Amino acid sequence: MKHSLSCIILFVLLVLPAVGCATEEYARQTGLACSACHLDPGGGGELTADGKAFSAEQHPPSQPGTMPTAVKGFRLAVGYLHLLTAILWFGTILYVHLVLKPAYAASGLPRGEVRVGVLSMLVMGLTGLVLTYYRVPSLEVLLHTRFGLLLLVKIGLYLVMVSSAAVVVTVIGPRLKKNIQASATLVTGGDMTSAELSVCDGKEGRPAYLVYNGLIYDATASALWKQGQHMARHNAGMDLSEALKQAPHDEDRLQRLPVVGKLLAYRAEKTPLHLRVFYTMAYMNLTIVFLIVLILALWRWGW
Template sequence: MCRLLIQLVMVLMLACPLTAAATEEYARQTGRECAACHLDPAGGGELTRAGKEFAATRADAAAKPALSAAAKGFRFAVGYLHLITAFLWFGTILYVHLVLKPAYASSGLPRGELRVGIISMVVMGITGIILTRFRVGSPELLLQSRFGILLLAKIALYLVMVISATFVITVIGPRLRRKEPDSFPLIVEGDMSAEELALCDGKEGRPALFAHQGTIYDASASRFWKQGSHMGRHQAGGDLTEALSQAPHNADLLAALPAVGRLVAGVKRPAPLHERVFFFMAYMNLAIVFLIVLILALWRWW
């Protein structure tokens, strides 16, 4: 199925004749601003009469056929899918950082966000290759124009995100899900520190405890907290005060769970190396999102 999809994409790409892409190189040749050929002063999009005449001379000189209606429709559909996927992917990253905070995934990567990320990376890669094929007529354009240089920077940032995500999924993720029984004893009742509470994550027979506004609750017997996970989004073993404030229900439902103690200050330990790497990559990807948006702004308005 995957091979058939790839072959179909290649056939569609080969079946769509390409035209020479207008860039700032053409503006240098004529000595005019982008507004001389484009209705949009920033360049790109619909051409003015002078722009159409110049494009006709370029097409005659290059002896390349015009883009067919089917090819334009295909390019539009691919570009639309590319943008929608970018919104979903970047929106998920922003939601995790600004609303849920990366700490909520520090005990294991949520399946929902993980699925969105993997699908988004694949779709962004395929659609990006197709759109680059339409826009870039020759490899020289990548190094001889501002558009090409920015495109290379965008591709490099995308590859960094893909490589870091692959590393987190294959190496960091399994270690986040695996709690190491260190020197802290496993207790199930009474006041606990955050380090002691982290051991009660509901996995491998351990109790499922979590804190809310300083009180520790035992959700081990609740059918809504199987394996220490609530609705696939909240994980036992931590302070869920902020996370549960975003839940569709109010805190009154916690009254059905037994309160077993209070969350108290304990000895602050440095986070394990894999957790520090996870937080570093999480915030690095957030910075990359803003850099890619900056590149899009430079393309459009600079």
């Protein structure tokens, strides 16, 4: 799983582009394409000779409005923190969806992920305000340039994520935990769905079940699965078929555990409303992550 997390973080690093300091004002004033001032035809990065001359004419060193070096350094530090936090936040969301699956949190929101999410949203909001202050000099730029309009969309998506997170943490999370506590005594084995399996996470006296190749194994009595965790990497209550295929031991060690049932794709019973809302918001946030990355790509490479 550590390798999977590293790959996800590397993917986000490669996808998230750096935002250049140039604005569309230059293009409007000159009527030239980005390649006239930048070595990269898409804009941003190192300037050509003409670009350097134009920049010097627009911002001569003696001009009072020139940004001091200290301010540039501060803006760079804030931008770096903003990007780093985005990688951490988005990487966590991708990791949960692609590796752990949302059912991982269906038995109650893990404190670690909640802390990362809340801290990331706070840092992203504060650093975003600072960067917007330096990047958007007027309301006209915000409302009448492609950068400004995309920024408004990005802010709107961020606010949707914050709102959904607030609902999940304050309303859905407690309901999930309460539902797990109420149903834990009813778990006796047999065929289960992924949501039902997530109850059997080996914590607080609950049984530790895991799935391998469609079969549900009981690891409650195993010394290798204390508190529902194996080697501090794998958690009970989940389908670990893909993860355990990469384990250093053979399948026979897992098959020594008693089988209690099979994993069901679904059960005819109606899924509780709070659980449906949880899954809806989880996949909505995953979609928003890809939309925000798309906005960053449009800033960098355009259409």
